[in-house]
Structure formats: C-alpha cells, structure tokens
Amino acid sequence: MRAARDNGCEPLTDTMERLGTCLRQYRKTAGLSLSGLARKVNYSRGYLSKVETGRAPGNVQLAERCDEALGTGGALARLARAQLRDPRPSERTKSHDPLPDNSIGWPHQRLPDEAMPQRRPHEPLAQVGLPLSSATAVAFMLALDEAHNALRAVARNDLPPAARRDSANDTLHNARVYAIRERLLVLSAAPLVSAAEAAFLRIIAVRDAIRVGTRLRRVS
Structure with a gap:
C-alpha cells in the first residue's frame, strides 16, 4: 500500500x-x-x-x-x-444548510448558540429553539439512554438464545439509535462526532454482550 x-x-x-x-x-x-x-x-x-x-x-x-x-x-x-x-x-x-429532520421532532429554524432560549420546566424540547446540530445531539443522547434501558430489561429476562439475540438487536432500532446517529454524523463537527461514536461503540458492546447471554446481576 x-x-x-x-x-x-x-x-x-x-x-x-x-x-x-x-x-x-x-x-x-x-x-x-x-x-x-x-x-x-x-x-x-x-x-x-x-x-x-x-x-x-x-x-x-x-x-x-x-x-x-x-x-x-x-x-x-x-x-x-x-x-x-x-x-x-x-x-x-458552507453553502449547503442541512434540512431539518422532522422525524425526530426538532424545529425548522436554526438559531445561533448564543441566542438559544432557556427551556422552561416541562417544556418539550421541540419547542425550544435549539440549533439543529445541538438538537440532534440531544436526540442521540436520549436514544442511547432509551436503548440502554431496553437492553437492561432484556438482560433481566430469561429468554431462549434466539429470542435474546433478536430482542437485543431490536433495542437499538426501536430507539432509533442508528437513524439519529447518521443525522449526527452529517451535521456535527468532528469533536462531537468522535464523542458520539465512542458512546455508540459502548452501547454496541453492551448489546453484543447481552446477545450472547450476559445477564444483569440483581443487587439485593
């Protein structure tokens, strides 16, 4: 080479x-x-x-x-x-402003970071004028958290190997981890992308461990 x-x-x-x-x-x-x-x-x-x-x-x-x-x-x-x-x-x-992704419920407008309003308690994130890249990063973190909780539920259950594997695979798809990850990769600057990929690899490692039979230890 x-x-x-x-x-x-x-x-x-x-x-x-x-x-x-x-x-x-x-x-x-x-x-x-x-x-x-x-x-x-x-x-x-x-x-x-x-x-x-x-x-x-x-x-x-x-x-x-x-x-x-x-x-x-x-x-x-x-x-x-x-x-x-x-x-x-x-x-x-620079000449291509990415289109908003309404499938994850974020707003159409792009506001500068310094103009971002404060979110009031219980106010939906979609109603806060987050910049699109920041909103997608938040959506990705929420998706990872949802997938992690679902994986913990799979790990607690006594499932046959095939059902365990399928259930573990479904967690990331159902939480839209892959779809939002793709959006984040395109929209975000390199440092944020690298941090997001590190978190993505961690959740993949957890999924793979559960797919092969790792159980969640119950703490009394």
Whole structure:
C-alpha cells in the first residue's frame, strides 16, 4: 500500500477534504465499492459517500476502522486526528444548510448558540429553539439512554438464545439509535462526532454482550 502522499492526499489544505479524498483513493486501490466498505466498517454507504466528497466530517473511529479494512497503516486515522486539531468546515459544506429532520421532532429554524432560549420546566424540547446540530445531539443522547434501558430489561429476562439475540438487536432500532446517529454524523463537527461514536461503540458492546447471554446481576 502506498503512503498517503503518494496517493495525492497531501496537496489539499482542508483536512476534511483531504480525509475524504484519501479515503476514496485507498478504497479504490483496495478494489472495494462504497457498499463493500460500509459492510466492513459498520457505517452506511450514504455517510461514507458524504465523507469522501467532503460533505460530512469523518471521525477517528471511522478512520481507524477504514485503516484496518483497507490496510493503510494508520494514514486515515492521522488525517482524522489532524481534522480534530483544525476543525474548519470544507467550503463545500458552507453553502449547503442541512434540512431539518422532522422525524425526530426538532424545529425548522436554526438559531445561533448564543441566542438559544432557556427551556422552561416541562417544556418539550421541540419547542425550544435549539440549533439543529445541538438538537440532534440531544436526540442521540436520549436514544442511547432509551436503548440502554431496553437492553437492561432484556438482560433481566430469561429468554431462549434466539429470542435474546433478536430482542437485543431490536433495542437499538426501536430507539432509533442508528437513524439519529447518521443525522449526527452529517451535521456535527468532528469533536462531537468522535464523542458520539465512542458512546455508540459502548452501547454496541453492551448489546453484543447481552446477545450472547450476559445477564444483569440483581443487587439485593
């Protein structure tokens, strides 16, 4: 595998564009389609496409998985860490204001962070003028919490192996963890994406442990 500078990655000054360009070139060198790489790294084809074209920030976790899948010797992870140090958005992303995702119940407007009103007690979050990226981050945290509680319920039950596996899998889908994660990956800056991915991997590890039979210990 050639080094990153031999793949034409170095001349670009925008770290987000450089990560996407290198990812695309390494993927093509490996003879993998976007769908093939998506299956290997547990990200959707659509998100990988946005990373490659500079329309979404990558993250260290994604880069490390791609390095492993493509045999790049850590080149993509180094670019992802450089992006954390220099999180300036690509010029191509500045002209595209992402559309609101009404399926998670967040508002149409985008307000600057400093203008965000205080939420009154018992007021629905959807009625507070959260910036779209912040609202999606809150939605993701709530989805993770819902999935975690559902996983705990599965772990308490004495289920046959097949039913336990299916129930554990369903928890993340029912809580919309995957759907909201995709939205967060596209909307948010690299540091927030990396933090969200770390939390996502933790819930995946909990799910996998419960799928194979781990039980929740009852504390008397």
